[in-house]
Amino acid sequence: MDCEYRQGTLFVRPRGELDIGVTDVFRKVLEENLAKNSVNHLVFNLSQVSFIDSSGLGVILGRYKRLQQQGGRVSLVGVQPQVRRILVLSGLLTVMPEYASEEEAAARAG
Amino acid sequence: MDCEYRQGTLFVRPRGELDIGVTDVFRKVLEENLAKNSVNHLVFNLSQVSFIDSSGLGVILGRYKRLQQQGGRVSLVGVQPQVRRILVLSGLLTVMPEYASEEEAAARAG
Amino acid sequence: MDNQAKLEFKSLPANVAFARVTVAAFASQLDFTLNDIEEIKVAVSEAVANAIIHGYDNQPDGIVTIVMTISNGTLELVVGDRGKGIANVKKALEPSSSTDPERMGLGFVFMQSFMDSLHVESAPGKGTTVTMSKSVGSSGKKEQLEH
Amino acid sequence: MDNQAKLEFKSLPANVAFARVTVAAFASQLDFTLNDIEEIKVAVSEAVANAIIHGYDNQPDGIVTIVMTISNGTLELVVGDRGKGIANVKKALEPSSSTDPERMGLGFVFMQSFMDSLHVESAPGKGTTVTMSKSVGSSGKKEQLEH
Ligand SMILES: Nc1ncnc2c1ncn2[C@@H]1O[C@H](COP(=O)(O)OP(=O)(O)O)[C@@H](O)[C@H]1O
Ligand SMILES: Nc1ncnc2c1ncn2[C@@H]1O[C@H](COP(=O)(O)OP(=O)(O)O)[C@@H](O)[C@H]1O
Numbered sequence: 001m002d003c004e005y006r007q008g009t010l011f012v013r014p015r016g017e018l019d020i021g022v023t024d025v026f027r028k029v030l031e032e033n034l035a036k037n038s039v040n041h042l043v044f045n046l047s048q049v050s051f052i053d054s055s056g057l058g059v060i061l062g063r064y065k066r067l068q069q070q071g072g073r074v075s076l077v078g079v080q081p082q083v084r085r086i087l088v089l090s091g092l093l094t095v096m097p098e099y100a101s102e103e104e105a106a107a108r109a110g
Numbered sequence: 111m112d113c114e115y116r117q118g119t120l121f122v123r124p125r126g127e128l129d130i131g132v133t134d135v136f137r138k139v140l141e142e143n144l145a146k147n148s149v150n151h152l153v154f155n156l157s158q159v160s161f162i163d164s165s166g167l168g169v170i171l172g173r174y175k176r177l178q179q180q181g182g183r184v185s186l187v188g189v190q191p192q193v194r195r196i197l198v199l200s201g202l203l204t205v206m207p208e209y210a211s212e213e214e215a216a217a218r219a220g
Numbered sequence: 221m222d223n224q225a226k227l228e229f230k231s232l233p234a235n236v237a238f239a240r241v242t243v244a245a246f247a248s249q250l251d252f253t254l255n256d257i258e259e260i261k262v263a264v265s266e267a268v269a270n271a272i273i274h275g276y277d278n279q280p281d282g283i284v285t286i287v288m289t290i291s292n293g294t295l296e297l298v299v300g301d302r303g304k305g306i307a308n309v310k311k312a313l314e315p316s317s318s319t320d321p322e323r324m325g326l327g328f329v330f331m332q333s334f335m336d337s338l339h340v341e342s343a344p345g346k347g348t349t350v351t352m353s354k355s356v357g358s359s360g361k362k363e364q365l366e367h
Numbered sequence: 368m369d370n371q372a373k374l375e376f377k378s379l380p381a382n383v384a385f386a387r388v389t390v391a392a393f394a395s396q397l398d399f400t401l402n403d404i405e406e407i408k409v410a411v412s413e414a415v416a417n418a419i420i421h422g423y424d425n426q427p428d429g430i431v432t433i434v435m436t437i438s439n440g441t442l443e444l445v446v447g448d449r450g451k452g453i454a455n456v457k458k459a460l461e462p463s464s465s466t467d468p469e470r471m472g473l474g475f476v477f478m479q480s481f482m483d484s485l486h487v488e489s490a491p492g493k494g495t496t497v498t499m500s501k502s503v504g505s506s507g508k509k510e511q512l513e514h
Pocket of ligand 1: 054266270271272274275276301303304305306312313317318319320323324325326327328329348
């Protein structure tokens with residue numbers, strides 16, 4: 001999975017379908033990157049994610065809780081229609097801001 | 111299925127996957143069109159066919175035999191790579207000429 | 221055209237995607253919208269993931285079964301496992317009632333939201349059976365009712 | 368990762384496409400090329416179409432089964448029916464040996480060409496079982512041998 005760290009912000013770019021077939025690797029890569037960098041803003045670029053279920057959401061929510069405890073924030077970018085419905089239904093879109101691009105998300109990092 | 115009759119030539123444009131799920135309809139439409147028109151050249155435009163198996167081939171071969179008895183001919187147009195392998199393996203490409211376009215097939219009708 | 225198929229597979233995480241594709245291919249024999257098919261895929265993912273994670277505690281040697289039936293424009297799915305079962309089904313069906321702190325407790329909520337009907341039968345130590353159905357044209361009707 | 372799944376379905380023509388998609392989704396757990404997957408789809412179509420047309424004489428109430436196994440980079444498919452069976456398997460395997468004048472007699476030829484191995488067992492009145500396998504990387508090897 002593609003990850004990029006820039007000035008306190010970690011950009012994460014998962015691809016494909018986020019279900020239990022990939023959540024272990026997804027969680028592990030995220031934990032490793034959060035451990036080795038000082039991250040105050042985590043940006044999930046979901047533009048290449050075509051499917052997500054509650055297991056995939058759980059990984060995003062878990063990192064959200066972790067960042068929140070440390071005073072950091074989590075943003076979403078490039079959410080596709082079928083993924084958006086799941087995010088809305090779960091309430092995740094009400095706690096995480098969504099931006100049109102990674103640049104915009106980074107600019108609003110505050 | 112899309113069929114067009116023009117000056118002795120019947121253009122047939124099947125779509126999708128040619129297996130036993132569709133061969134009955136495929137055969138029926140062909141027989142109806144061959145019955146109501148005076149066809150000496152049958153052109154299968156396979157550009158929208160993504161899959162064919164021996165059942166689909168059987169329908170093409172059956173019409174070939176019929177046309178041959180009547181002194182007519184059968185041509186192929188727009189054969190996709192995965193369909194080509196099946197046509198080659200079956201020997202159908204050695205008995206039916208293949209053209210780059212419907213226009214070219216019609217022009218060579220002889 | 222009425223139809224029926226049954227899929228059985230090992231309780232491996234990779235088979236969630238496999239089950240999803242299979243059920244979607246079967247469902248496409250009905251005139252579902254693309255949106256309906258996406259919803260069916262989520263429901264299947266949740267039910268199968270539950271069988272693997274909860275039913276079989278992530279052990280790969282369990283067998284998950286899905287019986288798919290098409291009848292009168294309705295797709296019925298019965299997802300079954302012979303795993304540890306659920307002691308209190310009523311409680312499990314409530315939102316956020318996950319028994320796993322790493323999970324969201326939204327699986328049954330999604331199944332309920334995306335299908336027309338959901339029924340869960342379970343016996344501790346015996347296994348769990350989740351029965352869901354969805355009819356062609358029901359999403360439109362649902363939304364109309366909500367407005 | 369070793370895996371196994373079993374698909375059962377009614378002997379309806381529409382289920383040939385369904386079986387093809389299902390087996391292709393399962394096979395995609397191995398590193399097959401797109402070309403390999405296309406070949407597997409043809410082999411599955413031929414075996415399933417034979418079960419429906421010949422095994423069950425186009426009656427829709429038969430059951431076709433496909434057992435799919437992944438083991439050590441090899442996909443094994445066992446396509447079975449409980450239909451009328453084949454009296455002379457050796458003869459049936461020969462090219463153009465169709466018992467149906469409207470058919471080409473190329474089904475077994477395609478299965479043989481597109482898979483690494485083919486084995487047919489049949490008993491008249493009992494049914495037919497077609498076992499085929501294909502290994503990752505075998506197509507390349509085959510072509511190399513031919514050159
Ligand atoms: N197939 C199953 N076998 C055993 N327990 C299950 C099964 N499906 C669900 N459960 C129980 O029901 C609870 C709620 O399920 P669900 O709403 O899908 O949430 P989650 O999977 O996120 O925990 C699970 O935490 C689990 O305890
Ligand atoms: N599952 C089956 N049940 C009964 N007979 C079969 C079955 N599969 C094949 N056969 C017999 O073997 C013959 C050759 O099969 P095949 O090579 O696929 O050609 P085709 O299907 O075009 O006839 C068939 O014509 C049929 O008589």
